[in-house]
Amino acid sequence: MSKTIKKIGVMTSGGDAPGMNAAIRSVARTCAFHNIECVGIYRGYEGMIEGDFKELTARNVKGLINKGGTVLKSARSSEFRTKEGREKAYNALIAKGIDGLVTIGGDGTFTGALIFNQEYGFPVMGIPGTIDNDIFGTSHTLGYDTALNTVVECIDKIRDTASSHNRLFFVEVMGRDVGHIALNVGIGAGAEEILIPEEDLGLDRLVESLRRSKKSGKSSSIVVVAEGDKIGKNVFELKDYVDENMKDYEVRVSVLGHMQRGGSPSCFDRVLASRMGVKAVESLMEGQSNYMVGLLSDKIVLTPLEKAVKGKSKINKELIRVSDIMTT
Amino acid sequence: MSKTIKKIGVMTSGGDAPGMNAAIRSVARTCAFHNIECVGIYRGYEGMIEGDFKELTARNVKGLINKGGTVLKSARSSEFRTKEGREKAYNALIAKGIDGLVTIGGDGTFTGALIFNQEYGFPVMGIPGTIDNDIFGTSHTLGYDTALNTVVECIDKIRDTASSHNRLFFVEVMGRDVGHIALNVGIGAGAEEILIPEEDLGLDRLVESLRRSKKSGKSSSIVVVAEGDKIGKNVFELKDYVDENMKDYEVRVSVLGHMQRGGSPSCFDRVLASRMGVKAVESLMEGQSNYMVGLLSDKIVLTPLEKAVKGKSKINKELIRVSDIMTT
Amino acid sequence: MSKTIKKIGVMTSGGDAPGMNAAIRSVARTCAFHNIECVGIYRGYEGMIEGDFKELTARNVKGLINKGGTVLKSARSSEFRTKEGREKAYNALIAKGIDGLVTIGGDGTFTGALIFNQEYGFPVMGIPGTIDNDIFGTSHTLGYDTALNTVVECIDKIRDTASSHNRLFFVEVMGRDVGHIALNVGIGAGAEEILIPEEDLGLDRLVESLRRSKKSGKSSSIVVVAEGDKIGKNVFELKDYVDENMKDYEVRVSVLGHMQRGGSPSCFDRVLASRMGVKAVESLMEGQSNYMVGLLSDKIVLTPLEKAVKGKSKINKELIRVSDIMTT
Amino acid sequence: MSKTIKKIGVMTSGGDAPGMNAAIRSVARTCAFHNIECVGIYRGYEGMIEGDFKELTARNVKGLINKGGTVLKSARSSEFRTKEGREKAYNALIAKGIDGLVTIGGDGTFTGALIFNQEYGFPVMGIPGTIDNDIFGTSHTLGYDTALNTVVECIDKIRDTASSHNRLFFVEVMGRDVGHIALNVGIGAGAEEILIPEEDLGLDRLVESLRRSKKSGKSSSIVVVAEGDKIGKNVFELKDYVDENMKDYEVRVSVLGHMQRGGSPSCFDRVLASRMGVKAVESLMEGQSNYMVGLLSDKIVLTPLEKAVKGKSKINKELIRVSDIMTT
Structure with a gap:
């Protein structure tokens, strides 16, 4: 049984992608809408370990929806791959009162989140953010x-x-x-x-x-x-x-x-980021964990993080055929 | 039983939309790929009545994919609403040897195509092109x-x-x-x-x-x-x-x-137009008629034109909720 | 003889224009380069009266060069048109230690600056910022x-x-x-x-x-x-x-x-804003006052504010002829 | 004394640049305005040698003003560097009735034009088209x-x-x-x-x-x-x-x-191209030859082609200083 979530941490990790800022804004606004607190974690798992945090309110995420990159910055963390690193990260989250985590990124980001959850039972939700669209469980990744x-x-x-x-x-x-x-x-x-x-x-x-x-x-x-x-x-x-x-x-x-x-996100990515942020926060509030939010058949759905990490995004064979015909 | 299609006419009608040119190019290239002829019909039903035609080849549609508007131009035709007008149009198509029609447009365009088909049994396929996205049977219209x-x-x-x-x-x-x-x-x-x-x-x-x-x-x-x-x-x-x-x-x-x-179409609209053009031509070749090509759950599908005309495109209620939360 | 300038205030007034933020950044960076302080004045003369100030450093103007609008905001001030209003404004500047002013805007802005200078001898420099290009003394206004x-x-x-x-x-x-x-x-x-x-x-x-x-x-x-x-x-x-x-x-x-x-400024406007900001600050430092910085024959020059306000920007008659020929 | 110009040839040569099409359109429209004929020469000097020509009218240059690249195409010609090549080119121009030439390009283009003029006395005018802005005699090159x-x-x-x-x-x-x-x-x-x-x-x-x-x-x-x-x-x-x-x-x-x-030209480049095209044609009509049209101090002026080729475009030292200050 899940206890009530009171403070959600949000971070970006891996390669940055347009729409990440819009997703951060959405997570912060959805938290504000439900009267729970929101904390931005800088530089991915690296900043989590170091406790590099900042409160996010409905107001201080203003103006983020059309900005490229990620204001929370992103980084690779070798330390988070060690047991000691993850322990530090856990302690930092607990010290800050954070009891749920939204991670925005790709495969590597989600693998880290999964291990973290296995070790500490910490509630985590993933949002797929990468321009490559190489994530299983969503027709479109952010960016x-x-x-x-x-x-x-x-x-x-x-x-x-x-x-x-x-x-x-x-x-x-x-x-x-x-x-x-x-x-x-x-x-x-x-x-x-x-x-x-x-x-x-x-x-x-x-x-x-x-x-x-x-x-x-x-x-x-x-x-x-x-x-x-x-x-x-x-x-x-x-x-x-x-x-x-x-x-x-x-x-x-x-x-x-x-x-x-880089660049300002398209309307599609802004809307998708907004939808995904809402779903990630509300899923955590409902006691869900270890899922990735995705878009399938134009609907926002959840896929187990494990499946998202193991699965493979496939190209649409119809497009190869269309391409062949177009180059007649 | 359908006879083999040898020459397809393509036209745009109603309000113009980005992606219409990409769809025209796709229809022409798909015809070339299958070694059938393609004829562009200028100014919608108006030009059809007047026999305002031009051969389209794989080469002379070059450079169209990223152009806004429609090179075939569009117009409203009051004459096509009369029995006499439609008879002239039919005669012009027959005189030109056209035996299949792809119409790109919205509700009004499709209604005209349906009546034309009822009266003359002329094979028709619709491609939804309008920026309003107000067509039943497709999650996205061109533009x-x-x-x-x-x-x-x-x-x-x-x-x-x-x-x-x-x-x-x-x-x-x-x-x-x-x-x-x-x-x-x-x-x-x-x-x-x-x-x-x-x-x-x-x-x-x-x-x-x-x-x-x-x-x-x-x-x-x-x-x-x-x-x-x-x-x-x-x-x-x-x-x-x-x-x-x-x-x-x-x-x-x-x-x-x-x-x-106006404007150069987005990548999404260019790809969608290319896919829809292929499907429209190949459906005619397979003997299909009276359908609209659409995108549903990321797949290219056919919807009976009658349903497309009678149905109503509905907004996504989830988006209204997301909007409410984002304006917290 | 002019005393040494130690703290420059910068403000935007009148209609906003792309490049205003780039000019604010330039003023702040030029001050930092010369080791003098810089203060942003919010909402034009209105904020000056109210003492709505913020220190600007080389670092906190980061990221401004490509942003549309003006982060210092703009407003019309009826109070500044009164003697009492200008007295309040003067007192607010003195209280803050500001001893030089760069105003970015159009005719109205400059007229205010002129009167202010006449009454209090306060050193002022104008930077023309308006999309209309209707200012005498510069071939191009910012935006x-x-x-x-x-x-x-x-x-x-x-x-x-x-x-x-x-x-x-x-x-x-x-x-x-x-x-x-x-x-x-x-x-x-x-x-x-x-x-x-x-x-x-x-x-x-x-x-x-x-x-x-x-x-x-x-x-x-x-x-x-x-x-x-x-x-x-x-x-x-x-x-x-x-x-x-x-x-x-x-x-x-x-x-x-x-x-x-609106919109992100063009390269030309970004460079022009950078050049104008440097000239405005350095002119104040050299003891100049009551001038507008302008671009004439591709060179940054000064025009007396009074002339800038009284003069009239004229269209290039050659362009009318070119236009007539082009519409042949 | 110059005889009256009756038919002007226009070509692009060297690296392509945005605005070249706008300049071609301007040359064609200015010719139409003055009731003289205009001929487009394909692929620079290469096409001139081969007589690869097309009449340009006020109508068939429609829609060119906002197109990147050059519809007349560009090429390097080793043959034009030989006496025989230039003779062929001259004969092709004469055969077509062309009695004046507008060449759009850079240093190499102008050098070719100069030699051609020296050998055959053929009236030539240059328009500087290159994104590098490395031409003497104009503050801005097209593109x-x-x-x-x-x-x-x-x-x-x-x-x-x-x-x-x-x-x-x-x-x-x-x-x-x-x-x-x-x-x-x-x-x-x-x-x-x-x-x-x-x-x-x-x-x-x-x-x-x-x-x-x-x-x-x-x-x-x-x-x-x-x-x-x-x-x-x-x-x-x-x-x-x-x-x-x-x-x-x-x-x-x-x-x-x-x-x-690449890309659609900026408003500045479209206007500049229009102005330069007018000046090039009217200068030829007035009996001028061997000049490059340029923009100096915002005015359209002529510089002898020889000077344009020998001179060196210099960077603005003030900008280096501005750059140093901005990176404080």
Whole structure:
């Protein structure tokens, strides 16, 4: 049986993502709505260990909904991976009177929360925040929709210069393990080819496809490459290979990099963050623990954290087909 | 039993929306992929009657995916509402060899398509394109996601000036019959109050709520008002009422207007348009007719056009609750 | 001979404009660079009277450079127009130890500063901040360049829907006394006609010009109208007139309103604000007073406040000619 | 004495830049206004040699003003560097009846035009189009202002993630020979340090400056690096050096790359392009040749092409000082 929650701690951990601030605001406002206290924990588990806390009220989270990044900051904590570190963290939470925890982040964040719960029985709820959308149990992670728009706008700009010069561009986008970003922005930006971790196109078929594209009358080409693409070559090696094997193309590379993580969140991410914050707090209040809040079929639902961590987010095969047809 | 489709006509009708061009491109490319012909019909039913057609190939729809508006243009046609008009339209399609039709638009567009099908047995498929998201059978219409981002960015700008001057702003957004835009941008922009067609807050409670908001320490306020809000006063009448009843507020009005319809589509709308175009063409090829392509639970599905026209798109009650909590 | 300045107060007054925060940051950082103190004065002259002050350090102005609006807020003060009000203000400044003042705003702001200086000999420097660019002595006011981009992006969106429907749009933009915004965005957005306060086109010639434009094959038209256009009709009256006199056009109106004031400043406005803040502080330190910092021929220069207030900002006649040629 | 110009050719050459399309449109419309013909030359001097031409009318340049890149495309031509190549080009122009040339591009473009004029006496006018702003005789080249905004928005996004993680970012921006972009975006984005080709800060002073910045309480740092920075190390080598010498910093690199060249032009660039196009055409009509149109002290002026090519665009020393003060 759960005792009543009186003070909820909220933190962000792992890579930052647009919408994290909106989620922090939502957690704070939902606490205020239910007359419970809310405490922001700085720098993830690192700050938890050090007791780096700040009260969050309905008023002092004002203006956060449209800010990129995370005002609570994020950090990796090697100390939290030790038993001693987690003991310090527990003591710091107890000393502050915190009796429930909302962690916003990805797999690593949730694994830490799970272990912490197992050891101390501390009530925890996860909110998936990462632009990669690589979390099981939710169709959308916070920041993913914003990142898609950021990347598509960048590739639109690259297209301007590519088509002015009849060039071929390899554009590297984020996504080490899953190709969500690459696949969607590839379709959204009208890329001629998309390389994702889930499929090994092979170098020969890539070159063949580019040749076919050129022959069909396309004057410029964009190839979107996920960081973790299966061909196993990085984007510069791909350029070299194509340079050698397709003399008639001027090839360029663009690595979009960290800018993909930033920016003011899209309306979708702001609304999603608001919904998830409400659900996380109210679930803790109802005595739930060890769940991740997610969006499935447009509904806010709970998935056991353990499943979220073990499961694998899969790309939509229909999109691969749509992509093939669009590049006719 | 359906005969094989050889030439598909595609048109846009009703209010334009971002993503319509991406859908036209997708229809043309999907036709090319399946080696069938594609014809663009200008100015909706008006151009159909006049035989205002243009061949669309995989190549000449290049560069359309990120363009706002509709290159096929849109128009209302009073002539198509007459039996004579529809007969002319049918003859024009037949003369051109068109044997299947994809119409992109809203309720009015689909109603026309249904009648046309009833009279001539002409195969038709609908794609929902309108920023209002007021169509039954799809969680998202084309252009809706883009419009949410456009509006949220506008209100972010208005917030800058509102909070610099401690002002109250009434911001009117599109939505005559449903409050999807108002509700989502209200949450996304952190509005203090949201007035939608589905709920009658009442003037007294509005003023009361604004007073409470001011007392709680908020220095500026944004009230998002859907065109068709239930209070039954337009945004200027609301201003006058509040001006009279809340002497301590400087009140301003902003009517966002037609700019909400324009702009380069979001990644979501571009991908959705691409998926819907594929489904519409392939459904016609499989002998289907009288359906609308929609997105439900993240999957592309078909809904009978008749149901789409008769059904009513409903707002998500959970969002109203989230909105109430966020304005604590 | 001037005594050494030890503590500078900075305030914003009048309508807010993008770049005001960047100027506040620049004033604070320049003070820190020269080891003098800096005090932010809230809500313009109103807050000066009430002694609503806050120390500004190099660190606590962090993150301001890209924020719209003004964190010091702005207000109109009727009390400052009275001798008693200004006496209170003077006493508040003296009590705080402030011995120099940087005011960021427009004509009204500078007039107040001038009178204040005449009465109390208080050293004052003005920085022109208003989107209207209606200040003599500077080619660019803070916020003007940002507003041009904001408005042009809005009209680009309206153009999407205008050309999808073959419509004529009247778009009202800011500019009561000068047509800088209207003239530049009119050229920048490819408007078919531009109505500014400096020229009276006349209704007949407007209609004639629109007819010619339609005859020449243009399917849609945008007419940009400055708030203070010379024809003397507001944008809705213009619509009615054209509706009556040009039956073949579907006419719409869009009033862009306050969103024009908001948004993150353009690079130009951020750099200009930084330069102006440095000059304002260093001029006070050199014993200068009663000047406005301005940009003329790309150089930061000083203009006597009295001249700035009395002078009139004039539109560039060359642009009117360019506009005429572009609408061929 | 000059004979009357009857048909003007317009082309873009070298790296593309936002505003080139607006300039093409302006040249075409100005020709139409004066009832002379206009011909677009594809792919720079390459297309001139091949006679790859297209008539441009007031109507078929519609919709170009807000498009990035260049619809006439750009290319480098090794053939034009030979006497034979230029002869072919001359013959192609004569065959088409073209008797005046407007070339939009940079130094290389203008050098080609000069030689061409020397050999054939062909009337030529240059319009400076390049984002680098590295042309003598104009305060602004086409595309420069747009690129500043593009880059500043990117760095704003990088700042989000930098400050969420207390990281140091090296951001490489364009500018091989001059530091205009780096210096302005460095100030505009509030960079902690700016490395430009004109100044050799030295590695030791860079590290020292970053240490001071960290000590002063800054949690994250952005260092903007021009491609051609004087230290003589590329951005990855800089990272390695700082990694080794500042153990307490997590260092990241972002190379913004070609996206800086793309995008819809800013209002400033659209207006500038319109003005320059008018001046280029009317100067040719007045019998002028061998000039570049430029903007100096906000006025459109002519500079001899020879001077433009030999002169050197210099950075504004005042900005370096402003930058130093802002990073206090």
